[in-house]
Amino acid sequence: MDGENENNELVMKRIINMCLGVVIVFASLLPLSAQERNGFTLGLSSDLFSVPLTEGSNSVRAGSVSVGYGVGKHLHFAVGWENHLLLEPALSGYASKNGLLLEAEYRTESRRYRRGGFGFNVQLVKGGxxxxxxxxxxxxxxxxxxxxxxxxxxxxxxxxxxxxAQPQLQNTTSLNWYWQLGIKISSRKE
Incomplete structure (x- = not known):
């Protein structure tokens, strides 16, 4: 069990370092974005479905509510609350876990369509x-x-x-590929 805990700690450190690295890159763009308009956002999202990618992974579906701040047109940071539904086979049902959501996103605008575009995001949820x-x-x-x-x-x-969810069960460690649907309402005038 100790080897598994050490492996989980190593994976967690790598993921947190990756998220921090992306946040640092986003933060380095702040001076470039400071000349543009800022605005607050309200975000809602929910997973349409998720696919477990490793043996032993459980299906995890998430839904979140967040409040964010857009620094210019492209850079967005958000804080919110995310709830996860974890399929626990030992319970023959779902367990609910939730926690604090921290998110950073870089959005690009479509050259062809004025109100469309892509966003690349990283997020960290901490519960307990x-x-x-x-x-x-x-x-x-x-x-x-x-x-x-x-x-x-x-x-x-x-x-x-x-x-x-219950002490006699093992930790739920999962890697999932997900699809989500959501909305981000901005206070910024286009």
């Missing part, structure tokens, strides 16, 4: 009582296609490590 523990977290990276300015459909990969 101890914020700095290595359990109860989720990390993901994905891409979103925006249409009509606000609506999006997205796809990406998410790694989850959640403590079990």
């Amino acid at each position: 009582g101890d914020f700095f523990s290595v359990d109860d977290y989720s990390a993901g990276a994905g891409m979103r296609w925006y249409t009509a300015g606000n609506f999006f459909i997205g796809s990406g990969f998410r790694y989850d490590n959640w403590l079990p």
Whole structure:
């Protein structure tokens, strides 16, 4: 069991380092974006479906609510709440886990369509009582296609490590490919 915990810690450190690296890259773009208009966003999203990618991975579906701040047209940061439904075969049903959502996104605009474009995002969700523990977290990276300015459909990969719903069960560690549908409403005037 100790080897598995060390492996989980190593995977978590790699994912967190990747997310921090992307956030640092986004933060380095702040001076470039400072000359453009800023605005607040309200975001809602839900997974349409998810596909477990490794043996032993469970199906995990997420839904989130977030409030964000767009620095210019392209760079967006958000804080919110995300709920995960984990399929637990030992319980013959779903367990619900939730936590604090931190998200960074870089959006591009379509040259052809004025109100469309793509977004590349990374997110980290931390649940549980101890914020700095290595359990109860989720990390993901994905891409979103925006249409009509606000609506999006997205796809990406998410790694989850959640403590079990009942003490006699094992940790739920999963790698999933997901598709999601959502909306981001902005206060910024185009």
